[in-house]
Amino acid sequence: MWHLSNCVVGASLEEQIIDEEQIEEEAETVKSVTLTKGTYQVVGTVSVPDAKQPDFAFEVFSFTAREQLLEYLLDCDIIIYNIAESTEQIDEASWAVSALHSEIENFEGTKIFILLSTIMTWTLTKPSDPEDSEAPLTEDDYRRRKAHPNFKDHLSLEKLVIKLGKTKKRKFATYVVASGLVYGMEEGIFHYFFKEAWLGLNPAISCFGEGKNVVPTIHVKDLAAVLQNVMERKPKSYYILALDDSKHKLKEIVKAVSKLGPGKIQHVPEGDALLSYDLTQSDLDHLMVNLTMEAFYIRENFNIHWVAEAGIVENIQNLIKEYKQSRTLLPLKVAILGPPAVGKSSVAEKLAKYYKLHHIKIKDVIEGAIANLELKTTQPDVEEAEETEEEGDDLAVRDAQELLDQVKENMDQNSGRLVDSFVIKFMKEKLLSMPCQNQGFILDGFPKTYLQTKELFSVEEDEEEESNINKVPQYDKIITPEFIFSLDASDEFLKNRALNLPESVVVGTHYTQDRFMRHLANFREQNAEDESLLNYFDEIEIHPVHIDVSQDNDAENTPVIDDIIKIVGSAKNYGPTHDELKELQRREADERLAKETAELVERERREADEAAEKVARWEEWNTRLEEVKRQEQEFLETHSIPLRNYLMQNVMPTLTKGLIECCKIRPNDPVDFLAEYLFKNNPQIE
Template sequence: MDAKRLFLNDIDAHTSKCIAKHLSCCVAGASLSEAAEAETRRDVKGAEGGTFQVVGTVRGRGEGSRSAFALEEYHQLDRGELLDRLLDCDVVIYTITENSDQIEEASWAVGALHEKMDTFTRPKMFILISTVLTWAHSKPVDPDDPEIPFTEDDYRRRKPHPNYKDHISVEKLVVKLGKTSPSQLSTYVVASGLQYGMGETAFHFFFKASWLGQVSRVPIFGDGTNVVPAIHVSDLAGVIQNIIDHKPKPPYLVAVDGSKSALADIVRAIASALGHGKTQNVPREDVFLTRELKQTDIDGVFVDLRMEAAFVRGHFDLRWVSESGIVDNIELVVEEYRQARQLLPIRMCILGPPAVGKSTVAEKICQHYGLHHVKIKEAIAEATMQPELSQEEENRSKEDASSARELLEALKENMEKNGGRLDDQHVISIMKDKLMSKPCQNQGFVLDGFPKSYEQATELFNIDEDETEDTSSKKPLINQKIMPEFVFSLDATDEFLKSRVLNLPENLVEGTSYTQDRFPSRLAKFRDVNAEDESVLNYFDEAEIHPEHIEITSGDDTGYQLVTQKIIEIAGKPRNFGPTTEEVQEEELRKAEARLKQQAAEEAEMERKEAEEAALREARWEEWNSRLAEVRRQEQEVLEAQSASQRSYLMKNVMPTLTRGLVECCKIRPADPVDFLAEYLFKNNPQLE
């Protein structure tokens, strides 16, 4: 059989990507009953002929990378170029469940192919993947029995949700155009249930809320009794594969699993499998306050339909991944969710002598990776308080509450016998429960200073023989769910540690083992235990988890930045949720506001400095003018003092003669008064007399 070329739109979107991955690994015709055995014997990856060749458009990813499952990817094609690509394919698949922009392009694509039917060199198939929300307002098949499910035979009676009128329009167009010449262009519509699995789309909000554990109870919007038709995305891909192979007569098919699960059952299953298991019914209106839910998600949450994929079950050779639904297969779906989104826990253990800084480093690592800081004292305190808290939990059974009270009594009795301390067996049990808790299993943990010995490590991490059926292996089995991936051993010289303890503030030392009389013995005990052949570090070496040794030699790194950075380099990138789009926008807004505040503060500071400088210049100018006036006054006084003798001389000797000369000049009125006055003064000069 020749290879078939398949086109999918938005091949980087969740639904199209999962379908493309599935089909790229399938042999054309493998779902036919007579070819089923041949497929199982054939190495699909090594097959050179008969496989599906997947091509498609890309919406969000750049041109620098290409999916491993796609033969070709197309970026930003105009309609003419896109049509050429469609005409090269045997099967064209359009998904309109994730983005409303897909609807118009799907309508154009099926219309364009229909117009070009006469040019086809071989028959083509067009498959539209739509949504059961085009049935959302359909009247019951039997008003007296609303539990009778809809099937493909009822598709002409379907009534859409108001937000899905465009979807049903393109459904009708696809069915109509397929009737013109089915031998040349056969068309199919697949009404898909809400898709789950392989990372989640429709139920992602509930998965994320349960995984993070940041809410006390996962919300169930409304009463939660509405039945949500759903299908695993891999099963949807199997339906598409069967349509391509079988070319069924009905143009309209329903793709849902066999469950009739209500929303409340789905949310409770998710919360129990991935989180603390607590749920709470909240008013329907609260869904609009949840920013992470898009309108399509909200519409899906509130859909209430009983549907049955009668034709798919009766005529297709479908190898179901989740035939009985998400509730029955929740463990599989949760594991797919973790793997697809790389939400893998990071498990660390930080060991070292007292006062080396284990807790400080552990706290910084927990903040960086979003992990849980596990300390033995806090774990014991939490275990002794938990029964009282659990009595308030409505969903906890009486047997669990009874066993919790028995555990509390046993712990109290043991502590009374040992002067407030617990035996190792109880400590190990508490630490196991803590490490196996959903938060530690989801995000991961940093185990702080525990275990302290080889025996404790063996009891904590090894699986008991009665817990496993495999007795043939001589090597002890390790509980991989709680075994640390990374072990870091911090160390420093005794002199360095003693000096650090001596420099600690008294308020931190008082009541602890860091006092001068207790710390040396505690440090000596640690050295003795870790000098033995069977130390806790030896245990990890035997388990092939080789500890990283970090020597602390300088007190300059008071914030342990260098140690923390070295651990981060070894452990790698975080494996948890990154910030949401809204959180990114909020962070950018916060930074923008901070920049504006800083800019305003800088401008105010500049204005203040300029005002201070202006006032200083004004003060200096006034002072300079004052001093200048004083200098001028003093100069005037000096000049007046220096000219006093001259004025006296002029008044005594010159002015009388000058006055008489002027009087004579006025009497005589000579032709040249100046010459007359000069001659007069010369003749009557008192010095000449």
């Protein structure tokens, strides 16, 4: 779709040779197309909901009911349904072509429906000539095609599309484009092999089965060109094969892709493919297809400017560049430099883990190079031997043996150390290796001097270029670091750090007091201000970043690493592997469970504390209530004594006599009698 959005409408009709038989049928179409200006406006849906709208898309729409989808389809002149990548589109595509066909009478102009299918609908097709099993299948054989058992629904939809297009072709033209396995840009099905090669985790790339099956392929841009030709030319053929000229076997393709990484392949059982999280059953079905096919129609009738007409093998270098650019897989090259004990290895190790880079230590490089030479002299590559002349292979073994002898002799003469010429040679080979070129690297403390730096990164210049004083010196951009970090610290700080190292770390290293001071003095002497190795990077305008580690007391160098990450930016790689993602998810789940458990324990503790506090408050309230009641009772009793005395002295005697008199006389109204008695016999009145 990206390619079509950048295509000028009618571009495929340039240099078109129209047969006399086609003039009458296609004159109207050609006229309408050639008069159209501009590029195609691409509208459609995205496979991932809520995904960002592609830059090339004029509009991205979504729908909740198929009636809404039909309205969008009726507004389009050309409808393309891709069922090659997703079987989920089969049902919708079947409905769409049927719904559009039922609306033919309402079309304002001609509509084109293109079904992008797969050559898997041909998997079980028998050769046209039984005596010649290698005779290629062509578009003329499409009526005899028989599908792979897992692609019968694809075949049924292909037949439906062709059938509906035969009724009123001037109003509704339908085509089926059967595509080979698509590669290019992000590589499609072949991405599994590209990723395995790029990561370089295995010594060889897996090739499923014997790899002798012929795999029809086409570059994604060439497929887009085929679709453009179908849209603009309205060919007579309803069924079109979209294939490049290659007839490569799976083994040849995997071998070519392996050049991105180790350059070797290993044959594994087909069933092992499903053990990978990156491959589905459909992917495996495609990879194990064995079809010899020729796309005659597009070569005889279409105007295609091929990107990869010869196929994957012949165009592998361009495909590797496309692959890296499309997936933003850019190698990151960093150098960590500085005096002894400044923390170079610690910082480099953590950065290498964070960015998934190769940690380059000079000792490991030399040991690895010697081990590789020994391996070459004793076990020459069997697979390479099959593909090269025997004399050439013997010559490579002799060269390896000769170099190994020179290295060992040099080490014997220099007390186990190598001269710079060998070190530089091995270091260049390491930095030029595919793992370092794919993911990138972090140089740990090497080079150490100006001369080593210049010899490692410089390239030869012409005499004319050398005479130009102001010209930036030429350097090897492939292996020269993009970021140079110089970790700085005073001698006193470094000395104290070395002295405080644990005994287990110091034993057998140059961190013992005498050796450390000699190394530090040697470093300062070799990197005097006038001839510091950092001067070389300034000369080629890759200016080092100085970081003072003495300002930080963190043994883990966390602030230093954070500063470097801010400068370098985000990683440009695949990110975590599936196993790492699972481990990350497991850790996140464990952390989440621990957090939830801690929150539950805290909530239960808080609830228990609140319950205990509530009980304590209730008991305290009851205690205080009882105290208040007691105090009120005492208060009442205390304040009632005078009144009681008064009643006993002044009221009760008179009241008693009155009650006695009332009982004797028994008046009709005792209350009135008693009141009158008390009034008359009130002692105060008397």
